Amino acid sequence: MTYADWFREDRLPHIYCVGCGNGTVINCTLSAVDQMGWEKEETVFVSGIGCSSRAPGYIVTDSLHTTHGRAIAFATGIKMANPDLRVIVFTGDGDLAAIGGNHFIHACRRNIDLTVVCMNNMIYGMTGGQGSPTTPPGALSTTTPYGSGEAAFDLCGLAAAAGANYVARYTSYHVKELTRAVRGGLENPGFSFIEALVQCPTNYGRRNKFRQVMDQIEYFKSHALLVQKADRMREEGKKIPDDMIIIGILARRNRPALGVRK
Amino acid sequence: MRTEIRFSGFGGQGIILAAVIVGRAAVMYDNKHAVQTQVYGPEARGGASMSAVIIDDEPVLFPKVTSPDIYVIMSQEGFEKYGVSVTEGAVMLLDSTLVHSRPACRYIEIPATREARESLGRDIVANIIMLGALVAATGVVSREAIEKAILDSVPRGTEELNLRAMKKGFELAEQVKHG
């Protein structure tokens, strides 16, 4: 079996725009799931609302496409009621960090055995490009026409501080690393959070100087800084530029977890 | 026959528990019907708390107390809030240690808190003394029933203390009756 066998062939091609990074993240996640050797019938995908949340509809397992922001709460019910199921949540930055922020931090606190993959495109894509809690300061969106004046959430820092067992960040450029990171999350008991920065050419890129699909990928490539290297730079007293994206496994621990398969 | 009993005191005296015990005695051991209700709310903590129980030979239809036949009042504030509106035909048992006013109906003074403190060494059982007195004075439930219901309801290890309190209540009411 390969990861391609996990797709609902009859629903492809999916609805994502040309060059959208979400499709890449689905590939990486399914590849990690496939590597785990899990059965389709023991695996459940859950999502909320937004571009990211359409992902489970293209996967041939049981899947629950729920309401905006609430995917983790629904997934909590599934996992607690049947810990034998492997539950993976697809979410986006708006879904997870704005309307669903409370569910996110409480799931981290409970350290419930879910793997949450967040496709962070730094914008509300499906509704046409409004600012989200991860829109970088200064970035343009339809609701921040003069540049975002708010600070952005560090989703990984939030997850780690709230108690998640496993936290990682990569981008849609880092396909091999992202696959390994998701796999690490699937292997680790407790709450695993993987943030995948993705390009949104339609609603983020073209407003923010990434004219071509490739431009944002090039940016991810050139601005990614492995966490180990960042730590070394800090030790050496070097300043890390604000626009660098710290990637890597940011937390891995084994605190007591809820809903772990017996 | 429908009998409505209203209990009032301050939070922590076991006002609600007292009503629950009487209801339990009636239903479980006297084969009658009963409904217990109470006033919920922040004012029930510290301020005047109130609970009520209705005992009937037939099923209790209307569950709320409208004009109590019997009052058990254990604090001055409870008297002022829930005891002043007594009707002439009612009877009131009051804890004479803590209630200074006297109602415009027949009343029985029971020094429950003083007795609880002095004879039994524990303030906390004043409500059980009042229950004993209530049963001895009015016969709303049988003595056997109230004893069993108290034993069902009190924390393990305090059964003997509570039974002594109940019997003290019987005695105090009888003294008033005969005195």
Next chain:
Amino acid sequence: MRLVIDERRCKGCNLCTLVCPYRIFRPGTTANRRGVIVPELDRPERCANCRLQRLYGRTLCGVCQMICPDQAISWEEEGACEPVKVAIEY
């Protein structure tokens, strides 16, 4: 093994042209029936996976397939060579 781009799925983002270490993809020039300009292959036999997948029994590299957001890249078995009668004249 032969690399194929599924024209029914490809939306023409050209990410494959960016990531392939052998540069076997290049942006296409003409739109297909769906109006998508699908990338073209440039000497795909240079792709390690095309040549060596059978030998190693697993996908090598495969970054183009993984990054393809539209699940349009895959490898398929090549048909066995047709025997061709060759007349050699002495």
Next chain:
Amino acid sequence: MQGNTACAEGALAAGCRFFGGYPITPSTEVAEHMALKLPKTGGVFIQMEDEIASIAAVIGASWTGVRAMTATSGPGFSLMMENLGFAVITETPCVVVNIQRGGPSTGQPTMAAQGDMLQCRFGSHGDYSVIALSPASVQEMYDLTAEAFNLSDRFRVPVFVMADEIIGHMREKLVVPDTVPRQERKLLKKGDLPFRAGDDLVPGFPTFGKGYSVHVTGLTHDERGYPCATSPSVHEDLVNRLVDKVESARDAISSADIVNPDARVVFISYGAPSRAVQQVLHDTSRDDIGHLRLKLVWPFAESLLSRFPDAETFIVPELNLGQMAREIQRHTDRTVIPVPKLGGALHNPSDLAGLLEEVA
């Protein structure tokens, strides 16, 4: 036993094995009792971060095949509305207990009301139909909660136990039956489309983890479960079926006590005010007074009104400004007199008796 405790016991007897909740007066005792008892039955109690998460977790749990419930009150009920709509469109069985208190907003947390009767029927967006029960005694808190699970599994809709603070908090005698009737969820036949219904309009349930590979979405979906949100006919067919599966059964599932069907004046009540009406009928010497006590409030079975062929007047005491009276009015040309009551106290039987004298 207290009403709220009896509710929890009824759920446990019905085989409820998942409770997700959030504390709110005056429903909290239901959650507390479930927290105490569920772990001993092998079930799961989880206190969620809010009511939105509570109903979400309940719906998620239900998809694994367990009987799941939550309990709440006014403000929490409002928060649940969006996800209740999700339960409706995804046809997820779940039981929601609402121990009603005075509103709007924080209102009267410790006082009784019946102000959420229309909200439970219409509170989420879009057209749909649900089932609501209304207990009038501690015994019914037990019996109707247990029955709610059967109705929910049978029709695959959220079923509401619309109690009130008076019934939830009062203590009276409860006779626990040896067993409660149990009607299991009909499972999907392997190979059938997951959202294609037969004559009963209720599709079989594709439990997660059993190899159905079902996609469940809150979007308008076709019979395969695939999103199909722009087709007018798919949406129309789906919503009509969701409504019809409940409404077409309203006579079959209706549940009410009927007293004196020959009466000229008939009280119609549900929940706590029923107790005041019962007292009036007990105390009166008149024999032309009837009583229709609804145990199942939604869907409202208007055929119940014709069980009183001689009735000239219906008197409807409610702890709100006439929410069900409005529904009754639209099904009859006879006089309907709402007796609204706000503030938390129950209708006094003597006041109702006085009204009776005025009416007839």
